[in-house]
Amino acid sequence: MSHTAHIRSHRKPRRSASTIAMRAGVAGGVLSTLAVAGASGSANAAEPVTQTLELPTLTADLAAQVAQSADVTQQAAASYQLQAERDAAAAKAAKQAKTDLAEAKKKAAEEKKKAEEAARKEAAERASRTAERATLSASADTGSSSDTGGTSTGTSTATGSAAAIVSFVQAQVGKAYVSGATGPSAYDCSGLVQAAFNQVGISLPRVSQAQSTAGTQVGLDNLQPGDILYWGAAGSAYHVGVYVGDGMFVGAQNSSTGVVEKPLSYDPPSGAVRVL
Secondary structure (H helix, E strand, C coil): CCCCCCCCCCCCCCCCHHHHHHHHHHHHHHHHHHHHHHHHHHHHHHHHHHHHHHHHHHHHHHHHHHHHHHHHHHHHHHHHHHHHHHHHHHHHHHHHHHHHHHHHHHHHHHHHHHHHHHHHHHHHHHHHHHHHHHHHHHHHHHHHCCCCCCCCCCCCCCCHHHHHHHHHHHHCCCCEECCCCECCCEECHHHHHHHHHHCCCCCCCCCHHHHCCCCEEECHHHCCCCCEEEECCCCCCCEEEEEEECCEEEEEEECCCEEEEEEHHHCCCCEEEECC
């Protein structure tokens, strides 16, 4: 045995293929680990980017909320404006109703005043007729016994135009009295007289004041059928009628009696005119 047999060789031992493969696998595993770690680090580094991308989404939601709030505010404003317009319309209607009520009250007061004046006038006319009736009754009675023939004993028979007038007014007896009416269903006093004379082609004035001076004045003791009777003074008479003979007259007296045929003693006239 050599004297060097127990001395170790200083040469590096040869690596086996399995050792090399194992080391390569370890190295590969390390490299893989490093690659995964790097990828993980890259992912962690990207997180802020992900967070940054969320900001636009939050901003869009906020803008939508602001827009929705603006719509609600606008709707509320429109609602308030509509309510204000309704309140204004209601106030205007109330004001108009108050004005209309005041006008209605004023008109009612005027109508009441007119009715009272008409009633006073009618009462005055009745009083005047009563007074004249008392004054003229004596002359009417005297005229009935005079030689010229009294108004209560006239026996002349109407002929011609007078007969037509008498026939017309007697045919209207029973019809209504309406102020201002001229027939054919209703008359006032002067409307009846005017219509009667229209039958024979004679045009008379419309009102009693003018009719009381439309012809020749005649005495109440010398009446003939067809003469116009009037109550009150000539030129300011307040009532007229037509003498039909035999001490009778026809006249549209008032709304209570209508057109009637009565004796002169029922309402003695003030005077008479002859147109025919």
